[in-house]
Amino acid sequence: MKKISLLTLLTIALFTVISCKKETTNNNETTTEQEAVAPVEGQRIVSLNGAVTEIIAALGHESELVGVDVTSAYPESVKTTAKDLGHVRSLSVETIMELQPTLILGTSTDIGPELAEKLKTAGIETQIYTQEISPAGTKKLIEEVANTLNNDNYKSLQDKIDTDLAKVQNLETKPKVLFIYARGANMLMVSGTNTPVDKVITLAGATNAVTGFEEYKPLTPEALLQGNPDIILMFDSGVGSLGGPQGVFKLPGMDKTNAGKNKKIIIMDGALLSGFGPRLGEAAVQLNSQLAENAK
Template identity: 70%
Template structure:
């Protein structure tokens, strides 16, 4: 899909013009992705649209799979639901849950950290880790104080975010990182952004992959 689908940018900045340019006959999205303002414009366009409530949990993902399949008239969705459960059985137990700090980066000028009740936090928990940030919800700008207070054992990023900083060396240059356990031990890991935070049919795969990375970096 990545090779054929057109990238419209971040969901929070998608315009009605860019959507209509693709001449869609049906639009599917979640309540986290489509703002009320954008949904109203889509309705005014006359294109059929369906917005689904998304809960960031394995059960929520399985419900989303069923909801989307039913709208599309596809009853062969149980295999995808079963895959979620099967993949999650591969997650290995970690005796002491490592503290994980997720940093969203778009170059050194844009650094955000994931707080409570974010999709990334839920994936970290499924993988056997714990979020290093517990003071706030959603995303907030990264500060040296938050880094030092959270003192993560591991810093987690999207592959694209890590690349935007020039790799691990770039992350280690962020003010405050060198004072954390993750910085001192160079425990910086990265995953595909869509896989890590999408909470789609591959959520079990995401948790398993992150679990393996956390175990490898606990040594």
């Protein structure tokens, strides 16, 4: 009886070990499946506007960014920590959803009605701001983004804009500045009025060489001659696409302008010059300083 009892106990013990092992394996498999579909802890932000991205980072939430659009070039670290989603105009909701965002931020200028509706249908919290291209508009945008993030430490960002703008020096003569947007020799546009660059030119104490139209139009020799700018203003990426400043001064009609004759060109970072984010004051001061230098 003792032998039978011992054998029975060994059999039960072995069965128990196998059952427990199997149960543990099944539990592990279940846990793995649950982890794959479980809600992601913490805030996961997708920003679809360069200025909004700058504000998020400046407020201390950069680590929460999981995806950004192509205009989000500052701070540079964003491109290594968050996925570059490319241009908003060619962005699909599916691509955004792959990042499992909990919050999507952007502006009405970038996010069109169709994309906005799809994001709403997807059920992800989305905030679309109306960005006014002015110092007051930028300060308002900073406050709105901060409120969305439940962050009340935004006043210093607003104050810095005013502090920086106060450093803009008066220019004895307001130079005429022509901004050229370039993506190679076959893609050349000039800025009329009511563009971000036009506004920064004014904040920096100069005047736009082109005032006959709003937004952008293709660059022509006639437009160059009519505007006759004293200084050419361009993004560093645009100048690079033309092979450097020498390529800019070889554009048809450029040699007949004051800027072309005197080889006057100012090259600035695109995100800084046109972003109208927290560094707006810095952009105006930098342009103003270079304008003063070119006037000598």
